[in-house]
Amino acid sequence: MPVFRVKGVGGRKRPLFKMQRGPAARAWPATLGLLALATAQVAVYESLARLHDLRNQVPEAVAPDSLGKSSYQRMKASIFGTEISLLCAKCGAEQGVSTVGDLPEEPKCIVCSSGLLVPCYWGTAKLSDLMKKREEKTQLTDEERAELSRARRSADLVLSYGKKAVVAQTVYGIGPQTASRILAELRDDEEAFYRDLLEAKIRFVTTRQFWGS
């Protein structure tokens, strides 16, 4: 048991502070130690979980550069290999399934030649049904109206920016609003474009837990 002493009158050492003996005195440092250890473990687990989450969802951001490909090239390859269906927001025609990479720079509807095309990543059936409901003046829910509105904004971007708008919206976590901001700042620098997309994706993945989506 450590005892701290100072010199008293006559040079005799006397205790300045002496720890109490007994089970309670022994329990306290042990409890505090365990608490510190538990807190540190939680912090480590949280960090590992976030890293694991980031690795799963943004592999291009954390993969080693051993293959000589930069993050943006990996990201571009991943986006270009993604399957996509376009749906014409003007006439409702489905454009068939292709990969993002195979799309022309200025995609046009195969029926009416409009550039107002909605990129659909989970098939066109749901949106197509919604568009038919709207045409038939069927009562729509707020959620359905919001979905149609989002699809329209998405198609507006494809009309304005062509394939790049599809590329941007293929990235996980990038909706029409974020895509619109990134596309508005678009320059000729392709790498900067993909870097912006990657940053937006990482921001989405790392912050979504705070806004519950």
Ligand SMILES: [Zn+2]
């Ligand atoms: Zn069309």
